Amino acid sequence: MQNDRVKSSRTITAQDSDMEVTVKGWVQEVRNLGGISFLIIRDRYGTVQVTAPKKKVPPELMSAISGIPRESVVEVKGMVKASSQVKSGYEIIPSEMNVLSMAQSPLPMGVVDKVSVEMDTRFNHRFMDLRKPETRAVIEIKSLALELLGEYMRSQDFVEMFTPKIVASGAEGGASLFEIKYFDKKAYLAQSPQLYKQMMMATGLDRVYEIGPAFRAELSDTVRHVSEFISFDAEIAFIESQRDVMDVMEGVTHHIFKGVAERGKEHLEKMGVEVKVPRLPYPIMTYSDALELVRETGLTLKEGDDLGTEGEKVIGDIMKEKGFDMYWFVEYPEDAKPFYIMEKDGTPYSYSFDLDYKGQEMASGGQREHRYERLVQRMVKKGLDPKDFEFYLNPFAYGMPPHGGFGLGIERFVVKMLDLPNIREAILFPRDRNRLVP
């Protein structure tokens, strides 16, 4: 079958009536009614129906069609006919079919079966799971979100950069690092580009961002944790305050929300989801305000305590009632924040923020400590040895502008935007404490 008009379910229409076309895809199902058979072929964009009436189709082709196992890959050549009896408005009367790849039977899981499939089964057979349009739509939207993200950041003069994922030390100490063998040395998988993106602030590349994997060896086992996720990091030099960083985050998230709602319609429909675009600017509450708010609901929290998962959810509910999905927490206690965060002098707080979306932490950031002496002091205070971070500290000794930045978990963002129940839904092959295959 060469030199034909190859069409996908997206490009073929009733306008192609009486034209010969070739379609390729997976056999979603065959409905054999005796004198007439219907073959539903699925591709990336949808399905097309091949209709084979006994009196118009040779017997060999009839039996080939009714005998093809589901999920086999085929190409079918035939004549397009407009028909009011088909939902799409057209059907294909076949003249030829090639089986490009025969599927074994039974299938490890059904693609269109009327029974639900457990998550574990789905992820064990992820390729099959991803044949479902609603599963694939998540991946399409993640791709669209990243496209929009890049679009916005470049429009704001950011430079996209790539920092090493094989590193000699982590940003927050050792606990959550994956150790690997690096020739005859010990190395780690990067848990964050934190140190490297800050070093860039000393170069003249004053606005940088990176999209890349981050690895965390945390023993967390929840719907919002995985061992490998895609982190969106940015860093900005010559800021006046952390507000400059927050402005960028509001801009980029807004651009993504709007773009997904507008350009992602086709995929959102497949999932039966609508994306609400949060209003700008996002409301701000200080850590102390948030603590008070949580206390009012009866949860007992001490000054300095983390809000906790429950506290975050409580505030998510309160903010939702007020009509806010996205909101800021600012000025966390400095001792709850990493060494590179700038202290708010004369208080126990820091120039830091978290961005929460629907009751869940999505991103965090703040103004960094750019003063060499103060930075070293904070390292020591956090129990780190400045000698281990010489490569990082050096740039601070030779002209480092004030700067700040953030890190945002792409999958957390996508999952909340689409109201999915588990972060794994937004990852092709999730890695967690128990899952390493496929």
Next chain:
RNA sequence: GCCCUGGUAGUGUAGCGGCCUAUCAUGAAGCCCUGUCGAGGCUUCGACUCGGGUUCAAAUCCCGACCAGGGCGCCA
């Protein structure tokens, strides 16, 4: 790491000491059917996670292992 819940045909489930030769759906195989689109009808196939224990008797109760789902802490 801790806590809770659960592991039954390819898939999803019911059964929770003897009525189990294990339910139903989906699927697969076969037959009937010329307009299906959750097609319909008939027939057939296919399962108790593993290892100990209790008991006359275990899918069912107990212990352990393994696996899964959810929660907590931590975080993005």
